[in-house]
Amino acid sequence: MSAGSHKTYRIPIGPVHVGLKEPVTTWLDVDGERIVKATVRPGSIHRGIEWMARERNPIQVIYLAERICGICSFTHIVAFLRAVEDAAKIEVPIRAQYIRSLVLELERVHSHILWAGVACYTFGYDSAFNLGMLLREKVMDVLEALTGNRVNYGVGTVGGVRRDLTPRAAKAVREMIQFYRREFQTFLDVVTEDPIARARMRNVGVLSQEDAVKYCALGPTARGSGLRVDLRHSSPYEAYGDLGVTPLVPQDYTGEVFGDVYDRFFVRVMEVVQSLELLEKIVDGIPEGPIAWEPKLPKVLAALKAADGIGWGIIEGPRGDDTHVVKLTRGEENVTWWKVRAPTYANAVSWPLMFQNQEIADAPLIINSIDPCISCMERILVSDARAGRSEILTRANLVERCREKTRRLMGA
Amino acid sequence: MTCRPQYVKECKCPDEVMSCIRETLGESLLEMEMRERMDGMPRRVLYRDLWVHLKREGFLKLVDRLMEIDFLHFHVMSGNDDGEVVTLNLHCSLFREAGSGHRLGVTLSIPIPKDDLVFPSLSSRIPGTEYSEREMREMLGIHFEGLPNTDLLFLPENWDEEIKPWRRDETGPSPESIRELS
Structure with missing residues (x-):
């Protein structure tokens, strides 16, 4: 989980957004801004x-x-x-x-x-x-x-x-x-x-x-x-x-x-x-x-x-x-x-590979890139187990991080 | 056994694949059917599906043989509680990248006795089978030997794992656990 002396945080993304068919939870283990591992857990709205x-x-x-x-x-x-x-x-x-x-x-x-x-x-x-x-x-x-x-x-x-x-x-x-x-x-x-x-x-x-x-x-x-x-x-x-x-x-x-x-x-x-x-x-x-x-x-x-x-x-x-x-x-x-x-069932298996060594700011884009039938970023809980603190990131926070990266690239 | 993860660009004819399956399975082959899927104008055969019913003993040998022909693309597993046995169907494709109309749908159908619900996992050969194996494990109670991740996939975390939702016997959901909405 940890890389050298770096702390690794686990960020759960998801699971639910009403009205979409396949909400998914994704846990991202991050070292700073970099994703080192991703775990996907579907099933939040399995309707049988x-x-x-x-x-x-x-x-x-x-x-x-x-x-x-x-x-x-x-x-x-x-x-x-x-x-x-x-x-x-x-x-x-x-x-x-x-x-x-x-x-x-x-x-x-x-x-x-x-x-x-x-x-x-x-x-x-x-x-x-x-x-x-x-x-x-x-x-x-x-x-x-x-x-x-x-x-x-x-x-x-x-x-x-x-x-x-x-x-x-x-x-x-x-x-x-x-x-x-x-x-x-x-x-x-x-x-x-x-x-x-x-x-x-x-x-x-x-x-x-x-x-x-x-x-x-x-x-x-x-x-x-x-x-x-x-x-x-x-x-x-x-x-x-x-x-x-x-x-x-x-x-x-x-x-x-x-x-x-x-x-x-x-x-x-x-x-x-x-x-x-x-x-x-x-x-x-x-x-x-x-x-x-x-x-x-x-x-x-x-x-x-x-x-x-x-x-x-x-x-x-x-x-x-x-x-x-x-x-x-x-x-x-x-x-x-x-x-x-459904196709997402198969494509989601390869999600963890796409997340590896990517930035948190890119996570929404990567999730979207397989065109999943889900909207899983309703809220995000960033937890630091060692420091015992947690912070809730809303979907808006996450999108803002993503946009912030675009602004950085534009030099604004 | 591992196979190089790439697709062949030229297909074999379906009869050749059928003879190869017959030869590999021997007595483990229960039944084989080729279906011609016809569509279009004029109506003609546009692709074929092969349905292979086999005994569990021949399964891995057959998969390894098919993987020598082309990397077996796995679509999904389906299954049913058929009384004495749970039937597991693996829906796959050969020649996915071998040109127009050349894809061959291959379904491998295997009856697994209920008193020994064990099946070899394909996850080391085809990692894309993970979700299906986990789904069949939790829904029908099949134990996949060699499946590294046996966490629940679709069922909730607090699900009683003794209950197998797709089973039709005493391990399936009881009438009391079903809430009718209309």
């Missing part, structure tokens, strides 16, 4: 959702799955639906597959812009944060026009989707694509080209490529470490086989990989641009046809009751691959068991 599903049929579980996360809610239900469809051998019509991919990409756009904005806010770049939030409203409006909701869209069902893509909604998507092509570059430039933003993110929270493999990192966290891994490419699902997705890695743009917060930032913002291309291909190429395997719900439920087997659904969500496994038993209406693995 998988257990609750044992008393619900697959259609009811859709709405449970949708509430696992407010940001990637559609990702969760598509992963769940694909697991159910795998177990029950249900074929999804092609138009429904395109609509699912459309909503998934819209969700990726809003998730990545939200993350990028919040990252800027964390290190005190409020202008970029406000610009990001302003830009994000456009995709939220399109999601509302398409589904009726800004969050928890309620458009997925077993064997298809519940809302068709109308010509009016398709027009809104096209307008949104044009809007982002005009406006998003500004956001990209003001952050990636800004020397202070670069200084705050470069060489901070590094995850090497080898560690990303060993610790099973996912999504932009893995791609930020240079791994060309993307389920839309390596095992295409829904319409992605027709769209041709290439994993986006920093070395293709900058010639090298650092595996730091900057690379993770860069991957996400560039993926927004990539998603716009995919959305355009979807709207241009969506085929006509039915949007559900069987529109009558009692027939779907009867087919699910007759199904027997385990199904596996795995898709590339904004934060990484989302895995759902479902067991259906013949003659039983309810799901026998269900396992959900």
Whole structure:
């Protein structure tokens, strides 16, 4: 714990912020400002959702799955639906597959812009944060026009989707694509080209490529470490086989990989641009046809009751691959068991590596850099066991420390 | 045994992987199924999932053999109390970085007898399995041999560790401990 004659302090971060799905406690052992060890303890708000599903049929579980996360809610239900469809051998019509991919990409756009904005806010770049939030409203409006909701869209069902893509909604998507092509570059430039933003993110929270493999990192966290891994490419699902997705890695743009917060930032913002291309291909190429395997719900439920087997659904969500496994038993209406693995579950395993030898001021940025579904910095208790004193740092104190570092870098 | 942490860039064909599994497991292989996942326009096979049911004895040997093919990417463990046994499923991937449509989903499904709920930990081979092993330990009561950290992961600190939430027998939650909200 202690390094030479230096005192080591243990700082617990977290655990709870209401309204977010995965609050986490992190204990940081610090020597001065430097983090020497990090320990992560999730579970503060484990809701037993998988257990609750044992008393619900697959259609009811859709709405449970949708509430696992407010940001990637559609990702969760598509992963769940694909697991159910795998177990029950249900074929999804092609138009429904395109609509699912459309909503998934819209969700990726809003998730990545939200993350990028919040990252800027964390290190005190409020202008970029406000610009990001302003830009994000456009995709939220399109999601509302398409589904009726800004969050928890309620458009997925077993064997298809519940809302068709109308010509009016398709027009809104096209307008949104044009809007982002005009406006998003500004956001990209003001952050990636800004020397202070670069200084705050470069060489901070590094995850090497080898560690990303060993610790099973996912999504932009893995791609930020240079791994060309993307389920839309390596095992295409829904319409992605027709769209041709290439994993986006920093070395293709900058010639090298650092595996730091900057690379993770860069991957996400560039993926927004990539998603716009995919959305355009979807709207241009969506085929006509039915949007559900069987529109009558009692027939779907009867087919699910007759199904027997385990199904596996795995898709590339904004934060990484989302895995759902479902067991259906013949003659039983309810799901026998269900396992959900959200990407944060996997990415959090590599957090302690990212914290090593970093400054406390960088801790919020590192926590945010895997885009966790949590807000764990509600309060921080800094305790000094030897001196027997303790001091509570609020989230505001922590953000202020982070911003103070930016001011130091700017020489203010 | 340790494997160099990197992914192969070229895949093997699924049949070759299946023969390799058959050869490695011998009598420890209970059943194997290849599922073709079809999507897109025209509808075609876009990737494959391999489901391998095996005895516990063959597990480590198989993992080591698969790690020679490619670094086994671990997704998650699922499991269920199936009466006499607890079934543990490890969901993994091969050829994650080997090009479009080449990823092979691999599920290893192992029945573990309830009177000997012990399973080898993979944490020294694949550190990314830590959370899942800790979760299966606290939820289903499986003891992972060699797992360095056995602290509770998702359950609260004051949880009675005799109660295994996902078990369906007397070690599971009793009806009195369940509070219905509606």
